[in-house]
Amino acid sequence: MKPQSAFEREPARRVFASELRETRYQFKDGDDEKSPTYVILPTGIRSNRIFIVGTLTEKQRQGDQNIYYRGRVVDPTGTFFIMAGSYQPEAMQQLARIEPPAFVAVVGKPNLYTTPDGACLVSVRVESIAVVDRETRDLWVLDTARETLDRLDAFGTTEDSRKAQEEYGTQPDHYRKIVYDALTQVQL
Structure with missing residues (x-):
């Protein structure tokens, strides 16, 4: 993996709520405090x-x-849980202005938190949030479905997918069904 320059950002991956909710494996890529945290x-x-x-x-x-x-x-x-606070002042102000219900597009960082009883909670720390229309939501569903299926097609052939198999025992057919069910909600 090539080192990141100071101004280059990681790509924001499209992921359905039901998959993010099942995410449990988090790690730091590097030893210093500025090293990125991944799931x-x-x-x-x-x-x-x-x-x-x-x-x-x-x-x-x-x-x-x-x-x-x-x-x-x-x-x-399913449901994503999002949060924005003083570390993301622009995102916090954007979220403060939006009145639910509203279609929104969110870019953020996934966070895992393990409760004292061992449950794993997943939330998204918002970097940006904006109101969008239903067509944008439906296009996102189509793009996310395609990217999820692409990951499933490559499953087992990459280091990350082998780690996912080890950590989660991923059943690709389970995620293919999630994709199919999501596509039934699209009205293009």
Whole structure:
């Protein structure tokens, strides 16, 4: 893997909510504190940024001193939990202005949190969020379906997909069904 320049960003991977919700494996690529943190998605690709589109169904302002917003974004496969706070001031202001329900496009970083009882919670730390229309959401579903199927077609042939198989015991047919079910929600 080539080193990242200071201004080059990782690509934001398209992923359905149901796949992100099943993500459990996170690692740092490097030893210093600025090294990027990645997750391995169950369909076999590493990601430190994701691109999602769905319906913002609710948002809540929380905190007094350190204000932040939490929200739920629903795609055809399930729910993403998003948050934006003082470390992402532009994203926090963007989210504050959006009134649910609204179709939104979100770029952010996946975060895994393990609760004291061992449950793994997945959320997305918002880098940017914007209101979009239904057609944009449907196009995102088509693109995400294609990218998910491409990952499944390459499954087992890459280092990341072998790691996903080891960590998750991924059943490609399970994700193919998720893709099929998501495509039934598209109205193009």
